[in-house]
Amino acid sequence: MGVYDELQARGLIAQMTDEEKIKELLNNDKITFYIGFDPTADSLHVGHFVQIMVMAHMQRAGHVPIALFGGGTGMIGDPSGKSDMRQMLTKETIDHNIACFQKQMSRLIDFSEGKAIMANNGDWLLDLNYIEFLRDIGVHFSVNRMLAAECYKQRLEKGLSFFELNYMLMQSYDFLELNHRYNCVMELGGDDQWSNIIGGVRLLRQKEAKEVYGMTFTLLTTSEGKKMGKTEKGAVWLDPEKTSPFDFYQYWRNVDDADVIRCLKILTFLPMEEINELAKLEGGELNKAKEILAFEVTKLIHGEEEAVKAQEGARALFGAGANTDNMPSSTITAADFTDGTIGVLDMLTKVKLVPSRAEGRRLIEQGGLSVDDVKITSIGETLTLAGNFEKKYVIVKKGKKVYHKVTVE
Template structure:
């Protein structure tokens, strides 16, 4: 029999080669995660530190396809997985084809059940959003898994005997979200979600040697339940860590709007709007956001924080943050287009250089109106009123005569000026601006 080879931090027999470590492990990983504020809860950091220093730890993070796109909160987990893989550890990215049909309980109330076909479509979309961030080659190559593969074949009796037996109801009732929902009502389906997620950890531990799961701090009860299930069934000690929930300075959740999410899918939120979100980040949150959402080195972030604190009006922190995160999610080309669009709309660049898609997306964020080609394009003063840049035609005329009206970044001097087909940008757009900061789009259809 050949000598044992230490592979992924554990001995595997049957190889004739010398003992060796396949991947290079970064011993500073845990220190970096702590400095970035990415560990809100943990099971045993000393034991995890030892595991990290002993070899490539196999870890998993799960994403439920309860929407057609991932959002800002999921990005924290994706980038954390990327950090762990870059440090030499081995990712298993789980997209929950099974759990996505149920959804983790929310404090607000029962989730709407999506159809099987919808969930499976979203599984593909979510996988496509995760894949670019991880490497699927090399000694610590990532693996994509779907929990429907081991959940669907399982009978109800087996599930209750093999999994349900290990979950005391009193402990399940003690979960914060369950206590909150008891008065308003919670279905057995959502109440049992924790069993499914715990079973995921057990299966990945048994089949792939996964010994670490992480997720958001709102998942902490599910994470520790998986740790406990593995201890009860197999007698093994495994690990869990939770990242903090990202909030604004006033403690409320982030989002594109009060009721919307910062989607990663460009068809649901344009790269321009995505870039603008980060560009408008609060000064108090710049350091935290740079640590969590960028891969800038510690010394670079601390230097940037110091410069930003001294001269916040330069918005160097926001600009760096917006460029870095937009490049990570949408690529450098879209990032540059987003910057060019913002510059052009505010009069600092050429509108003609923007792609039609970028220009359209940017104008949609500001508000647009449509006019019919066959009826003729209205005068600039009429368009100023129609777009809301002026309250009346009298105000619009005064804006023009005082030199405050612009069409495609060119000052309008004649109150009776009428745009022509030659003025259309990207074939169908007029960009109106009043002063330096108020602008709107007119789509000629």
Template structure:
């Protein structure tokens, strides 16, 4: 059986680690308790967080016990960003986000059995902590010169960094110490952008308790041009379906670049590496079929939103372009797909025509251009070629009495919502 470290390595999931041989030995000796943390600085987790959740799941599947920390206290402050000081959210807002994110992460791991996951909140051990005790018990272990040398701190010294954000590393390090003491946690995982915070926790445990623990960081996931993966034209790709619809989520993976799609398959899915190698060969032979992208989108959407939503998103992607029945799409999926495609709103009282729909949806620059598209046989409503540019969009031309899919040619698709 492949060692979990070898699997993580083969999938490109290890950017940094402390003493790899010692970590391997500890993981081989028996179940290890490990943790990964998430700060509620937004109402939902996103694709970058998903990589951490799935890494935690891989370790659990290998027989180890996860602690999922949601930072009720660290979320009140926020990890320093190079861009500048964070805006602090209210305690009520952060408390609400703690509950939402705890619910999100809970879907990805098992809570039963000897390696069942445990949810923890660092507010439990910081809420009653006095400033004096914090400075005496934690602060004394942190040399200021090392804190100043951290990349994010040094980059902010000229522009300014508050003492609050400067001290964030102490709070995260204390999390590791507390989990080491309370749960016997000996491994922290996280993204490579957290490596300084993670290793500071390792050092704190050594200084405070003479304990030896481990750290492992995943790489920053990027696009081919080096920019951060997980952003689209419409913004961050969230895990919450109310913030990013399952259809939009599916589309974000379908659009993966040819040069990166196999890498994402290794990192974000549980498909065996041997099977991914076959997909890689098929993709290299016929990249135009986008077999790798379709498999990636289906797998990750299933993991996050379930098989039904993944199937609906896949059906919608084909139906919009005439490769499936639009009438078979659930209305929420159809609505999400058309909003993602830039659907426009029109009023039924204005008795909008096909020409109006083509212009409003952006598929034609003018009414005369819209009429030419109809005359040339290149205009479609609900995948049916239209011949009368003045036909009013009503009755049977509307899906769910509201929506119309408008297409020009084979590839330009949008829609309208008639209200």
């Protein structure tokens, strides 16, 4: 199976500029392509994961990926999918974020000599002569066509700055530069990038009479069309300091039944034959597929050792007999107890499982807290050293998905 067929089988491809030609190129040729990453944070998140997986599939098939970091475009910010203008970042912050991206991406992409390229559009965008740029590039863009593009159209109601209107020109210019420097002939991106990608393809055709191509892939959404990668704590990050390997594992372990097979196709390298077998599972048996998904994705991002630890910690929560050593945990001391007892609210705030006592009260009143599988029903409930902490720890369950081990030292 060629890489085009592989991407199709996994449901990754959304739109293409020339389906037949792209299929022929990807299955039978070796090309250089690029995907852009604007460094708006100091870590990649789950939303970037699909893009990196596509790069990895393409690289494994012999194509050469360019990871283009937005040292220039990051100073403006892409308006696509945003209701408000992005916060402006300093050059120092952007450079730091790029370094973080490069380190994380190297887990899945081989950047050794000739295998892949890292580029930074700041190298050509930051020193542009504006008048020359307008004369050379701006003449090829119709404002009417740009405003009809989805990425701009949805912003017109709230207001679109001229500052952001330049973004499409800059991203299109990136394609031109990468074509000149590396003979890059294809731009890939999430489906929300379709208008920007078309801009670059059109620019190369009009300005240089070159045939280049664009392809978008599906965004990571649930079966209901909502973006995945958000929790009550915020985004699911690839940086273990921002989202622990255990929490990362638990996120995938807890995906809805309707989403698990699609996630296996998009976010793992498991063979399609194996995924199709897992798709036959129903009801409670789907937990097996979820566990495989969580393990495979965590292994890709954090390595096998962390994936094993996260799996053992998670299995302990579901009574599979594994130890609890790898579960997120906090410690309290005997000094935190009064006459051998501690209030549940006091314990929650002590280990920062809730930001305030008021939040803790609300959690208990809504029936969202259990200790060692016993639901806490009263805000005045207490735990004892001799009873609850006889085995030196308790397992606190907050809401449906947050588990925490509290140990007495």
